[in-house]
Amino acid sequence: MGRLRFSSSLLIIAGAAVSSAGIAVGCSATGNPGGLNSSGGDDTGGVGGLTGAGGLLNFDGGQEPNDVVTVNPCGSACGEQELCAGANLGLDDDCDGEIDEDCSCLPGRAHSCFRGDPSFRNAEGCFPGSQLCGETGTWGPCLGGVHADESCYGSSDVACHPIQTSPFADVDLKPGTGIFSADAVAGSEVWTVECPEGIDPCPGVDGSDPADDFKPLQSGEYTVTYTKRVASGETQSCQYPLFVSAGGLRVELEWEHDVGGVDLDLHLHRPNSTQPWATWGSSEDCGWNNCTIAHFAESSGVSWFRNSARPPDPVNWFLDPLESNNSCFYAPQGVGDAWRKHELGCHSPRLDLDSRGGCDPTVDSPDDPGFCAPENINVDFPPKDQWMRIGVHYYGADGIAGDIHPRIKIFCNGTLGADLGPTGFYGPERPVTFAPAGARDTFWLVADVIFPEPDECGQANCVVQPLYQNTSSKTPLLTTDEYVETSFGPAYPTLP
Template identity: 60%
Template sequence: MFRHRVLSVFPVVIAAAASSVGIAAGCSAEGKRLAFDKTTGGSANAGGVGGAGGEGSAGDNASAQTGGSDGFGGMIHIDGGSTEEAPDVAVNPCGSACGPTELCGVDELGVDHSGLDDDCNGMIDETCPCIAGQAHSCFRGDPSFRHSPGCFPGTQLCDETGTWGPCIGGVHADENCHMSDVAGCHPMQTAPFANVNLKEGTGAFSEDALAGSEAWTVTCPPGVDPCPAVGGTGPADDFKPLQSGEYTVTYTKRVASGETATCVYPLFVGARGLRVELEWEHDRASVDLDLYLHKANNTQPWTIGGSSVACGYGNCTLDKLLDGSTIHWFDDDAAPPEPVNWYLDPEEANNTCFYAPRGVGDAWRTYGEGCHNPRLDLDNISCVHRITDPDHPDFCAPENINVDFPPRDGWMRIAVHYFGGTASTDVHPRVKIFCNGELGADLGPTGFYDPEQPVTFIPEDSGDRFWLVADVLFPKPDPGQCGGSDTCIVRPIYEDETMKTPFLSEARTMIRDFGPAYPSLPRP
């Protein structure tokens, strides 16, 4: 694939300060959702109730309470007066039983309580400060159950007031996730781009469905637009999620009596390491935005298209790598989890580049070296918003950059360039940063000074606007802190730290400048 680009650039000086406050995603609420190493809980066929849980509440002994199910994968509510004892389960060393107080951050024993419902009141981190745009995993109810089969964390987003919002999605202890029947509708897991047979999530619930009566619909996570359509014509319906997050699957069947029954279950989509996804409106004429990732702890200026120190459309796609790209950040002979340049995972599903749409995945697979780090799976130059088939060459696929095995203690910088287009209206870029499958930040619609005014590119920005989004770090594991190896820290970059304004510059400036200095490395 050859891409013609022309851009005029001129030198300008710029200076600003980065934020000194970090966004941390702790291990405490299920550090890894996807079992890449076959050791974590919540496999694709794990039991659990379907649907997203509400805030709800539980009594002081929530870990020893049971509730009832509607039989169709709906919520299981807690009865505060119940005294039935829960099954004996192992207590996760990263967690704690229900206590009298909601806790924030890491305690003196090195246990991270971020995202935990420590007092089991159905609310999480309600007294803990945060930064707008911050995101982390969250788990309601007794924290000791969060790694149990059938239990999955949800996601919390920090609002503009510095307050954690509700825990959205997931399957939680206050829904008795650890006691759910694994035979019926249950949560599923997959990697981005992989085709999913949604039938597998219905379990025994679909066994009495009349032939030809089954149907699936999928609701995508916020910001995923267009939402890929469900393909196929029956029990083998396929679905290809191109972006990370929690999808809601609704299954409907008709049985011999003529009645219709429905169940709802979540589909968790994520990948290991660092995955950065860029989305914007595709229904406002042709707009081309480009995603960039700068090499860890390197402060050389940016280059439009990419360079040896910045991953972009001109050097990080497979065709550019095969055409002599100079991007080579890591050791070819390293062994994961150490950063490695190319890696062919023996577990087929972990080579996420193999499933990229538009035939790109087949090219990665045919090359036979696995997936490159870093990489841009595909470059979305133009698309047609009304198309919902994710395999169609004109589907509006997100731009995404991946580092499967990110370096430790090395800041990497994320940027977006408004390359060009014909839009006569504003465009609003949205960047989601995922660390080991968990959302670490959602920036653009949130994360900055005005919740009513997201990051905006106006028509006059076409060809030059350059947004320095955030710095991301995977710190070295702290032996004294549970799950530190799965933690990432994200710091939004501000033009004015007090006002929390986004850092919007111009390409003609950034080819001579890196932007604000990287933050200092965090230390225990």
């Protein structure tokens, strides 16, 4: 049986807050190459051959050669060649229909991507897609988004068109139909939503009143299908994207929920601190036992930043004057009401929902206590030039005999910065696995993430550095809760 988690005054699971930030372009993992041991040796930086992480491993593309003349240093127009660094990462710099085809990368990393003339990247109606680095160290296709090669800048609201929101928001899907829905026969309209890869179960569309309510809990690009019947009896339909994003750092944890009572816990370590972790809670480790609204309401939660600070500087509590920007107020299962009643806004860091074993994967309403919600940790206004480390603890399972495969998505200012677990590890690549034998109390040291100061082009990039036990084979750094309770793990990388 899974453990009971409670507060003396609030029997409640915490919800998260994220500032409303639209779709941010950036969060490319860029920096200087070299540093981490790339010789293939099994560095012994701790128990079990933990790899020391004193540098950065093969940052995406590195710097341009000295003899290259950069035609479009900030992605402002079509140039003569593909560029691999800074603001140009993720753009079709030479407008040949391919993006970063000549740029190296680290498997598991991701960045936003935009096809066509780069000067339209931030144009109204245009949205970037996502590009994931594959196991061969090359960038995969640009998936999703609305791009210049599709004349996104010429789109309008007269037909079905993209809409955007933040996680936890209750979304009215009808505005995405434009005037396409104007001739629909009353009562004939139906919306369905397809979630991004890795989100399972996918929240359902509320078919009651109104018939178009949807509450996304996770970031990414959703596909909305709208169907209507017109006066002639003909059925017509269209599709449009729903972009869900949040500002700052957002870490999302998913795993199989259809196998029973598996309990995984998401953890975020205090920036730049190298004190040991504490799976049951400490000032250094944001997790289930000290980072929920129940703890903050009792003044027992973690406190990493100054209450008197003002964004964009890191701040513990921030109450946005526009209520809808306090997205923790809309967290499901009653958590949002607890944040609102506390009257201080949303806290950074915070654990959105503590998803324990025993949920029902057939439930599709996020407000139902049985819904298999993901775990999310957020820092709305992350510190600059300070590393933060992400961990996942396999607390236990109720009689589960099969393997469990955790998946971590790291979003920076709304853009996917890494997709780790199914990708990013081993050679040939295979998923990170918590095996049933000895899986309880396994602790996966996942990755380090940092938000450098904006570059000369004003891009708010982030850097994600996956952690390895062996760098040549990209072996994930799986250890135990006993180890992390006495050690931070490998040293942080050098600053990018």
